[in-house]
Structure formats: C-alpha cells, structure tokens
Amino acid sequence: MMPLIKCPDCDYEILSRIGTICPNCGHTVSYFEGNKNRKKYGKFFALSLIIPFFSFTMILLTAPFKSALTIATIVYVILAYISSPLRFKEIFFTTFEKIFFWSIWLMSNALLVTMLYNLFNK
Ligand SMILES: [Zn+2]
Structure with a gap:
C-alpha cells in the first residue's frame, strides 16, 4: 500500500x-x-484554505440575486468536491494530518451549507 x-x-x-x-x-x-507528494501536499494545503474563503466570498456577493446564488451554489459544490480530502488520501502520512484536513473541510463546509440554507430560506 x-x-x-x-x-x-x-x-x-x-x-x-x-x-x-x-x-x-x-x-x-x-x-x-x-x-511527488510534496507538490500535491502543497497544492492540497492551499486548496483547503483558499476554496472555503473563495466560496464564502462568492456566496456573499451573489446572495442578493437568487439566480446568481443558485449558480454560486453549484460552483460551491464542485469546489467542495475538488478540495475534499477524499481525493488526496495518499498524501496523508499520519492520522493527525488526516484528522486535521478532514476537520477543516467539514467545518468550513458545515458553515457554508448553513449559510446557503439560511439564504435560500429567507
Ligand atoms: Zn540507501
């Protein structure tokens, strides 16, 4: 393995x-x-920080316009998938890294989903 x-x-x-x-x-x-893990690790680290921030900004900016917000939601789901630790399993050497990245991913996505839920139910 x-x-x-x-x-x-x-x-x-x-x-x-x-x-x-x-x-x-x-x-x-x-x-x-x-x-090749070094490069991949760097890329993943950047992704897991930039993507939630980017999604947050995108949702915030499109919030007043329902159709733009729908598009932003689709883009957000794709981005969340791209930055999922599932796709980068092989770069984790330790259990700590695995837990660390999953926590970041789960926390930021829980926040974003809550935000979207509130926006769509306004
Ligand atoms: Zn040797």
Whole structure:
C-alpha cells in the first residue's frame, strides 16, 4: 500500500513512509522525500484554505440575486468536491494530518451549507 521510493543516497528501494531507514545505507526518509507528494501536499494545503474563503466570498456577493446564488451554489459544490480530502488520501502520512484536513473541510463546509440554507430560506 505504502508506495516505494528509491533511496536518494544509494537507489535501494525503500518505503516512502517518514522515518523509514534504508537497510542498505542507513538513510532516514524525511517528510517530503523522493516522491511527488510534496507538490500535491502543497497544492492540497492551499486548496483547503483558499476554496472555503473563495466560496464564502462568492456566496456573499451573489446572495442578493437568487439566480446568481443558485449558480454560486453549484460552483460551491464542485469546489467542495475538488478540495475534499477524499481525493488526496495518499498524501496523508499520519492520522493527525488526516484528522486535521478532514476537520477543516467539514467545518468550513458545515458553515457554508448553513449559510446557503439560511439564504435560500429567507
Ligand atoms: Zn540507501
């Protein structure tokens, strides 16, 4: 399950998990080493902060106009899906990261859904 990477010191195949010690040369795998996860992790981190903020602004601006608000709601749902931790499962190394990102996602979406619910029921 855990992807293999090549040890940066000796090219021996080792697990990408942080703290793995290469049995061949003793190199210890650090946080973002060797695989493409670093880029993905950065992208996801930015997404999970920017998207709720963007959705919030978009909903706020379109709130007075029901048809624009409907479009904004559709865009919001798509964005919420794009930024879902479900799509980025493989970048979480630790349970803490998983809980951290799920909490952010659930909290911001709970707020946004409540906001939309109130706006549509006004
Ligand atoms: Zn090695």
